[in-house]
Amino acid sequence: MKKVVAVVRLERFGEVRESLEKEGFQGMTVTPTSGAGAEKGVTLCFRGRHFQEPFVPRVKLEIVAPDMDIPKIAEVICDAAKTGRIGDGRIFVEPVEEVIRIRDGKRGEDVIAPGRLGEIPRKVGVEVEALEYEIA
Amino acid sequence: MGKRAYLGTFLFLLPILFRLASTVMAGEAGAEVPELPAVPEAPAPPEAPKIDTGDNAWMMTSAALVLAMTIPGLAFFYGGMTRAKNMGNTMWLSWIAFCITSIMWVLWSYSLAFAPFSGMIGGLQWAVLGCGHGEYVGQTPSTIYGTTIPHLTFCMFQLTFAAITLALVSGAIAERLKFGAWLLFCLLWMSGCYPVIAHWVWGSDGWLYKLGALDFAGGSVVHIQSGSAGLIFCLFLGRRLDIKPPHNTPAVLLGASMLWFGWFGFNAGSATAANGLAASAWAVTNTATATAAFTWNIMEWIFDRKPTVVGTCSGAVAGLVAITPASGFVSVMPSIAIGAGAGFLCYSTVKWMKRALGYDDALDVVGVHALGGSWGCMATGLFASKLVNPAGDDGLFYGNPAQMLEQAVDMFSVWGYTCAVTAVLILFIKAATKGIRVPKEEEIAGLDLTQHREISYHWYEEETGTIKA
Known part of the structure; x- marks a missing residue:
């Protein structure tokens, strides 16, 4: 990182x-x-x-x-x-x-590059944000 | 330290205020009497001056326009040119000058400036607006000034002129003056300096007025006076520790626009009537201002490589200043020459003369107002014409070279008296406040914080702040 x-x-x-x-x-x-x-x-x-x-x-x-x-x-x-x-x-x-996501206390590379490492499907722009909020 | 001196001044003034208050109360009771049957004056009404509603409407509007020049016009114009840490203090100087002048004007300054008495200074018969003694300054027109409008309208219109003169001085001393020194200066200067010059030039028996010197809206009274007082004041104060360019150009532009807007009340309103002369003054004011703003920009383009926004605003103000004394006496075409002269002269003054002489006139009151006013004063002697205003006089170009001499006398006497009296007043203030300048650390920290315990700009939300009683 x-x-x-x-x-x-x-x-x-x-x-x-x-x-x-x-x-x-x-x-x-x-x-x-x-x-x-x-x-x-x-x-x-x-x-x-x-x-x-x-x-x-x-x-x-x-x-x-x-x-x-x-x-x-x-x-x-x-x-x-x-x-x-x-x-x-x-x-x-x-x-x-170290990286810690404040929302859920998760640590590590997942937190800084969620799309890249397969946590959420990759999309560009506003839609990604909307999707992230839905999942959360 | 200085606190005791202010308290002393206040205590010294208390008995005077008390006596004035008792006169006012007596006066109010007394003033009611002539309002009733008014037996002795019953035959008078046919000769008594009548109020013209159109004139009164225009003059009250003009007074409000000139008020808008000082607050917020001049406050923004000056505030934007200082550093961010001094913006509130600089704007406040104009505001408090207006407040103090407003009170003093109705107490004694108006009377000293306009009541007939002698060639040198006005009488006291209009002090506290003539309550209980002398002629009551009220709803009926004066027999001398503005005979078609209520005397109170005239009085309030003139108040706005006095206030802006005082507020203009603050430009020379911005960013380093002590809070109390300015209050004391307002009090003394509005008693001993402004009313005297106003009486000389505008009083019905003032010696410059009788001499024939022309000053329509205050080129010498407002501009030469504020500029020369500013020069003396900044010489006493010394240079700022650190000189920086303006911190907020939009504020400067907003202030200059308010000044331009309000100046129509200043110049066109000085006709004291809604007549053709007012229209003429309106037109020459706008033309000269636009020309001066443009000329200043051209000068910058030649000598500084780029025309600046603040420069355009400064040029506009220089043009407004220069056309002020001439506005009621010249026609529109000469006003282009007056504006161009103002842009050229004032730019040269602030660029070369200020640097050569080394005084630190923070916001160029001397360059723009004193020199611009002097140019306007002399230009009136060049371009004045009876065709514009039969009550005025012809200038040099209309076959009356003697007018130039009268204008020169006006200019030099106003310069001389203002410089001398301001110097004496500042020496007194210096003794009373133990130094008129803020300490070095306070100047570095900024006057907003040290003089007022405030900040003009909060760069972030201060969520951690807690309320302390």
């Missing part, structure tokens, strides 16, 4: 989310964030005075998945978030020790 943390451009985030969903990864945590990398922030202007803002706005998304899915997720994010310019962001992969 691993966690993929990706920091991507605001304007690429929509595409990243859609491509991940197409591949069957719709569970994620998303945070609006800001940060600095090789690019030197942005310059704001107020009444003729210029302000150097050290950070640029970005989106951080976190996905926890079984080890076997990690390369695919990383590849999908890379393809969708890439513009080729400085400031495209980073992907970090971290180990995850």
Whole structure:
């Protein structure tokens, strides 16, 4: 089990989310964030005075998945978030020790990739959610 | 610390308030008398001024429009330009200025500003609205000002001008002033500074009025005065620790829109009647404002690479300021020139002059209001025409160069008096409150939290908070 943390451009985030969903990864945590990398922030202007803002706005998304899915997720994010310019962001992969589902206290990989490991039939989008609630 | 000083001021004022209250009570009883048979004045009615319902309806609407300029217009305009941690405090400065002025206006400020007395200052016969002494400020029209509307309508209309002048000063000192220092400043400035200038320019026996200086809706009274007071105040306060761009552009835009909207009451209402002059003032106000907003954007496009939203709003306000003194004296075409001049001049001031001189006028009251007002004051001397307003005068371009001199006298005397009196008042406040500026830690933590124990923006639901008595 691993966690993929990706920091991507605001304007690429929509595409990243859609491509991940197409591949069957719709569970994620998303945070609006800001940060600095090789690019030197942005310059704001107020009444003729210029302000150097050290950070640029970005989106951080976190996905926890079984080890076997990690390369695919990383590849999908890379393809969708890439513009080729400085400031495209980073992907970090971290180990995850344990996952517990709050609803029923279940542990393990079943909890993070229910469809993949055969708990519920795989479907994409809203229908999956509706189905999950029915079963629960 | 400062608390004792405020308490002292309050105790000092108590006997005065008490005496005023007793006069009011006596006055109310006395005022009832002429309402009854009114024997001595029975033959008077044919000559007595009559209320024009149309004029009164327009003037009461205008007064409400000008109120909307201060609260919430100016509050949002200024609040949006400060940092998120100071938004509530900055908006509150405008609000409390309006509240304090409202009370002081009916107690003594209105009388000092408008009651006939001498060229320098008004009398006290209209203090506490003339209850028990002098001429009663009530439902019948005044014989001097706005003779077709109730005297109270005129009084309340002028109140909104006084309040916005005071609220405008808060732009220069935002983000670092102590809570109590502002209250004390409101109290003193509304007694010693605003009524004097208002009387000079608008009082029926004011010396600038008699000289022939033209100021239709308050270019010198409202804008030069607030701007120059702001300059002195921010020089005494010093620079902010950390200067940041506006935190909420939509709030700035909302506030500027409210200002533009309310300014029709400000300028067109200054005709004190629903007549053709009001329509003319309406048209020139809109034209000059739009031109100035556009000019400011063009300037930014040239010198800052991009036109900004806050810049458009600032330009609009600069145009409104500049057209204010001229609105009742110029026709529509010259107003394009006045607007363009305002956009150019005010942009140059806030971009280059402010940096060169190094004062930290937080929200550019000096650049936009003092300089914009000065330009408007001189532009009135250039473009005024008797064809627009027979009660006015011709300007330089209509064959009367002497008008320029009168406008210059008006401008410099208002600058001079305001700077001098404001400096004296601030020295006094500084002594009374032991420093007018908040401590360094409080400025860093934000004035919302340290001055009011509030937060303007809650970034998340605070479910863990518990109620403490």
